[in-house]
Amino acid sequence: QVQLVESGGGLVQAGGSLRLSCAASRRSIIVATMGWFRQAPEKEREFVAAITWNSGTTNYANSVKGRFTISRDNAKKTVSLQMNSLKPEDSAVYYCAAKYRSIRYAGDALSEYEYWGQGTQVTVSS
Numbered sequence: 001q002v003q004l005v006e007s008g009g010g011l012v013q014a015g016g017s018l019r020l021s022c023a024a025s026r027r028s029i030i031v032a033t034m035g036w037f038r039q040a041p042e043k044e045r046e047f048v049a050a051i052t053w054n055s056g057t058t059n060y061a062n063s064v065k066g067r068f069t070i071s072r073d074n075a076k077k078t079v080s081l082q083m084n085s086l087k088p089e090d091s092a093v094y095y096c097a098a099k100y101r102s103i104r105y106a107g108d109a110l111s112e113y114e115y116w117g118q119g120t121q122v123t124v125s126s
Contacts, residue, residue: 002026002115004096009120012086016124020081022096022117030074033103035113036081038092038122045095049081050106059106064090086124093119 003025012018022034035050049070050059058070067086072079079096097113107113 002029002098004098004115004117006094006096006117006120009094009122011123011125014086014088014124014126016086017084018122020094020120022079024077027077029077029098031103032098032100033106034072034079035097036070037095037097037110040092045110047108050108052106053103057106059108088124088126091122091124093121095119
């Protein structure tokens, strides 16, 4: 079992920035592909970004390309999501996730990910 704990959410004005972090409980996370997903009220959970185990490949949803950056620090067992130029439509609960299958692929499908954090709220005011 791997436990993931997100932090860094909060309230920010449109155009502002936030940095989310996800801390993993086990060292084995260094061989997992990590992803960020989000879920707004009354909407389905959607893919935001993913990064392979060695940071060799990243993948972003079209809606966040050029504004968000995913990164990881395997020594610290953390993955981060730098979010710039935030928009009200970015408001959601953001979840960190990990998968140990197809780790060379920064997949965007929820079903691929085996472990999930509890989420952190991001609210962007207009």
